[in-house]
Amino acid sequence: MTIAIIGSGMSGLACAARLAAAGRSVTVFEKGRGIGGRMATRRAESGFQFDHGAQVITGESAGFRAMVEAARRAGAVADWQDGQGRTHPVGTPGMTALAKFLAQGLTLHQGTDITSVTRDAGGWRLSSDQLLGTFSQVICTTPAPQAMRLVGDALTDTVDTVVYAPSLTLMVALHRRIDAPRTQTNPTNALAWIAHDGSKPGRPSETCWVAQATPEWSVTHLELSKDEIAARMLDLFLTHHGLDATDVAYATAHRWRYALVTDALGQPFVTSPDGTLYAGGDWCLGPRIEHAWLSGTAIADDILHSA
Numbered sequence: 001m002t003i004a005i006i007g008s009g010m011s012g013l014a015c016a017a018r019l020a021a022a023g024r025s026v027t028v029f030e031k032g033r034g035i036g037g038r039m040a041t042r043r044a045e046s047g048f049q050f051d052h053g054a055q056v057i058t059g060e061s062a063g064f065r066a067m068v069e070a071a072r073r074a075g076a077v078a079d080w081q082d083g084q085g086r087t088h089p090v091g092t093p094g095m096t097a098l099a100k101f102l103a104q105g106l107t108l109h110q111g112t113d114i115t116s117v118t119r120d121a122g123g124w125r126l127s128s129d130q131l132l133g134t135f136s137q138v139i140c141t142t143p144a145p146q147a148m149r150l151v152g153d154a155l156t157d158t159v160d161t162v163v164y165a166p167s168l169t170l171m172v173a174l175h176r177r178i179d180a181p182r183t184q185t186n187p188t189n190a191l192a193w194i195a196h197d198g199s200k201p202g203r204p205s206e207t208c209w210v211a212q213a214t215p216e217w218s219v220t221h222l223e224l225s226k227d228e229i230a231a232r233m234l235d236l237f238l239t240h241h242g243l244d245a246t247d248v249a250y251a252t253a254h255r256w257r258y259a260l261v262t263d264a265l266g267q268p269f270v271t272s273p274d275g276t277l278y279a280g281g282d283w284c285l286g287p288r289i290e291h292a293w294l295s296g297t298a299i300a301d302d303i304l305h306s307a
């Protein structure tokens with residue numbers, strides 16, 4: 001039995017790690033250059049670094065917490081005080097550290113955009129710009145709209161009730177430290193969150209900040225160019241802190257079209273009638289890393305228990 005997993009976000013890696021630990025032959029395909037999906041870390045010029053996706057790790061379920069504690073023991077997770085009286089685990093030296101922890105020992109092909117998944121007598125054929133192979137089972141862990149395009153026809157359930165809010169995110173490095181709170185929730189009408197990213201443990205530069213626009217501002221400005229998004233969000237950030245353009249060493253923006261699940265499916269995964277194809281991800285259960293982990297591990301358990 002060979003298993004292909006599409007996507008190296010938390011759901012894909014959690015699934016792959018559990019299946020590999022049980023001795024299954026698993027190959028993970030990731031379209032991006034890096035792994036981790038929305039649990040993302042951007043490394044920019046001059047040593048600047050930003051968590052421009054997920055900010056902190058939260059979770060209640062025992063299995064998820066045990067995984068996070070194992071990552072902590074391995075040095076991939078540490079606590080961060082957010083300045084609002086809360087302590088959160090975060091990946092260190094960046095949020096992708098948690099993905100790298102889970103990916104240890106896995107067979108992973110990055111920069112491989114899966115463009116088709118088709119059935120033939122031998123199983124499921126996966127292709128990018130070339131045929132990658134035929135697998136007994138395929139697990140698609142992309143965001144729901146992408147999963148529908150790729151494997152939707154083969155699934156028993158439709159997932160088009162799933163809804164996401166987008167998030168436009170600013171990454172800015174300043175020339176100097178400023179006296180501002182480590183985190184600010186809803187600091188302006190347009191900004192939902194500002195974090196002093198450089199204050200997280202193990203970060204290379206203390207002057208890095210991340211700001212996320214509100215869902216409303218993100219929807220309104222979603223189709224602007226990234227340069228225009230960066231310029232407008234930088235203006236909001238600087239005005240809020242009483243700074244000006246001369247304070248800025250670096251700024252860029254990221255457009256998360258499928259950022260935070262607002263309406264989840266309500267079940268941990270969907271399958272094909274014969275149980276050889278699965279789709280899952282945070283969108284099955286909720287808006288957080290933990291939900292992605294729960295979906296990915298539920299798929300792995302289903303495969304292991306039905307064998």
Ligand SMILES: Cc1cc2nc3c(=O)[nH]c(=O)nc-3n(C[C@H](O)[C@H](O)[C@H](O)COP(=O)(O)OP(=O)(O)OC[C@H]3O[C@@H](n4cnc5c(N)ncnc54)[C@H](O)[C@@H]3O)c2cc1C
Pocket residue numbers: 006007008009010011012029030031032035036037038039052053054055056057058112113114115141142143146150167169212256258259260280281282283286287288289290291292
């Ligand atoms: C701005 C932002 C802030 C957030 N803040 C938090 C937070 O503080 N705490 C929290 O718990 N959660 C947070 N989240 C949510 C969290 O990041 C997600 O719930 C979680 O990372 C989703 O994991 P996933 O594996 O389901 O999906 P993803 O991380 O989206 O992984 C899917 C992967 O599939 C890959 N892929 C897509 N199509 C293909 C293809 N055709 N071929 C190959 N690969 C493909 C993608 O490149 C991606 O790597 C935040 C998200 C965003 C965007």
